[in-house]
Amino acid sequence: MxxxxxxxxxxxxxxxxxxxxxxxxxxxxxxxxxxxxxxxxxxxxxxxxxxxxxxxxxxxxxxxxxxxxxxxxxxxxxxxxxxxxxxxxxxxxxxxxxxxxxxxxxxxxxxxxxxxxxxxxxxxxxxxxxxxxxxxxxxxxxxxxxxxxxxxxxxxxxxxxxxxxxxxAEESRDSEARRRVAEERVRIARELHDLVAHQITLANAQATVASHLFDARPEQTRKSLRELVATTRDALDDLRATVGLLRQSGDAVAPSEPAPGLSRLPTLLESFRRAGLEVTVEHEGTARPLPPGVDLTAYRIVQEALTNVAKHAGTGTARVRLAWNRDRVTITVADDGGDAPAADQPPGYGLIGLRERATAVGGHLSAGSRPEGGFLVSTELPLPPARDTAAEDAS
Structure with missing residues (x-):
């Protein structure tokens, strides 16, 4: 040529x-x-x-x-x-x-x-x-x-x-396509990490209890096994819903099961209680509906923070606090156990994923040891403007 x-x-x-x-x-x-x-x-x-x-x-x-x-x-x-x-x-x-x-x-x-x-x-x-x-x-x-x-x-x-x-322009399109693929991979990894880490931690705790009580307390063992079955069933349901959420495009039809949000918080806390972690919840202010992305982020933050307590803290109690203000909701998860993760170890992907989630919706997350002992995860997420109900009633 x-x-x-x-x-x-x-x-x-x-x-x-x-x-x-x-x-x-x-x-x-x-x-x-x-x-x-x-x-x-x-x-x-x-x-x-x-x-x-x-x-x-x-x-x-x-x-x-x-x-x-x-x-x-x-x-x-x-x-x-x-x-x-x-x-x-x-x-x-x-x-x-x-x-x-x-x-x-x-x-x-x-x-x-x-x-x-x-x-x-x-x-x-x-x-x-x-x-x-x-x-x-x-x-x-x-x-x-x-x-x-x-x-x-x-x-x-x-x-x-x-x-x-x-x-x-072609290079820009290729670069944008690679960036979107990378973001999608991170999003999928974050969703699966939060889901699998939570459910596997609960299943491991329940299986451990059943193993210890198998000979001495068969009734308690059967109860733990029933809870293990329920946990794995919930894990499959959550995995199916998460995969359905990840598969949909911007204009696709919503999956059969909605993405989890704070409305499912009682069910989440009950699953931790069955695994032996006693969780108390405090509410401050008037709760308001959250946008789907912020609602999912709030749920995942509570889920991952409690999962870290169950895995690392070495304590049987944790406290969740939700403070609703005019333009933001503050979520804190605290425990009285040991520091998690250890100070000489790099932070795990869980906390990294939580920070990424909070930043993606315009929020901020911090995590660290408490002066009085234990570990604290705190995040602030933006809220949509509150409706003026008085004005609506007058109209």
């Missing part, structure tokens, strides 16, 4: 040079005395020399213009008539110069070339109309070629800019 392009370029360069050579020789047919005759030797010399520099006009356009202009200046001293045909190589060089050089520089060089070509013709006596028009064409030919070359340069620059813009 590259070899074919090179051969095509060489063929075009050779064709342009051959055509310029033919026109230059044709210009030598017209003699100074306005008679027609075979091209003299000087015409061949001018044609050969001026066309010999054309193949380098792409790499060295200034040198090509200079060479063809010098040949044009020597036309009259060599006894030839300066015509537009004999300066065709200079016209080709002026076009190539305008294509490859800045507009102002190309214009200055082309004007200088045209001026030199016209100034090379000695004027004696009255200037006939025929001579004036001929010199006007000689001067105008490279200028017209420069204008065409400048237009070609602008068109190529425009096409290159459009191609670059299309390339950047």
């Amino acid at each position: 590259a070899d074919g392009a090179v051969r095509g370029t060489r063929w075009r360069a050779g064709a342009v040079t051959a055509v310029a050579f033919a026109f230059c020789l044709l210009g030598g047919v017209l003699q100074i005395d306005d008679t027609l005759g075979p091209p003299p030797v000087a015409a061949y010399v001018i044609a050969v020399v001026s066309c010999a520099v054309l193949p380098v006009r792409h790499r060295a356009p200034l040198a090509a213009v200079a060479g063809t202009t010098v040949c044009g200046v020597l036309v009259q001293p060599l006894g030839l008539l300066l015509t537009p045909l004999i300066v065709v190589p200079a016209v080709v060089a002026a076009y190539s110069l305008a294509v490859r050089l800045d507009g102002r520089a190309a214009s200055a060089v082309t004007l200088a070339s045209a001026a030199l070509l016209v100034a090379s013709t000695p004027l004696f006596g009255d200037l006939s109309w025929k001579d004036a028009s001929r010199m006007g064409l000689v001067a105008a030919s490279p200028l017209i070629a420069a204008v065409l070359g400048h237009s070609t340069r602008n068109r190529r620059a425009y096409l290159a800019a459009m191609e670059e813009r299309a390339r950047r």
Whole structure:
């Protein structure tokens, strides 16, 4: 493919040079005395020399213009008539110069070339109309070629800019697609972590109780196993609902089971109580409905915080507090056990996921050890503006 392009370029360069050579020789047919005759030797010399520099006009356009202009200046001293045909190589060089050089520089060089070509013709006596028009064409030919070359340069620059813009737009689309895929992977990982960690922690606690009481207290063992069955069934239901939530697109139909929210908080706390963690709840202010995303975030924060208490705190009690203000709800989960996670260990993915959740809905989450002992998770989530019920009733 590259070899074919090179051969095509060489063929075009050779064709342009051959055509310029033919026109230059044709210009030598017209003699100074306005008679027609075979091209003299000087015409061949001018044609050969001026066309010999054309193949380098792409790499060295200034040198090509200079060479063809010098040949044009020597036309009259060599006894030839300066015509537009004999300066065709200079016209080709002026076009190539305008294509490859800045507009102002190309214009200055082309004007200088045209001026030199016209100034090379000695004027004696009255200037006939025929001579004036001929010199006007000689001067105008490279200028017209420069204008065409400048237009070609602008068109190529425009096409290159459009191609670059299309390339950047394609890269931007690819980057946006990769970013969305990464965000979706993080979202899926966060949902599954919160769900699996909670349910597996409860199931492990219930299975541990059943194992310890299997021989000594069979009735208590059966109760723990029944609770284990209920926990695993709830885990399957939650997993099905979570996968359904993750599979839907922006305009998709909602899954058969809604995403969990604070309305399911009593059921969540009861599952922890069955696993041996006594949880107390405090409410402050007037509760208000939350947007679906904030509601799910609030539920997951309480779920993950209590799961960490059950796994790490080494205590049987925890406290959940929900404080409702005008523009935010503050949720705190505290325990009196040990610090979780340990100070010399990096934070787990649970707390990282909770911070990401809170930030995604415009909230803020903090977690750390309490001065009086234990661990505290606190988050503030934004609330939608409260409706003016008095105004609604009056209307």
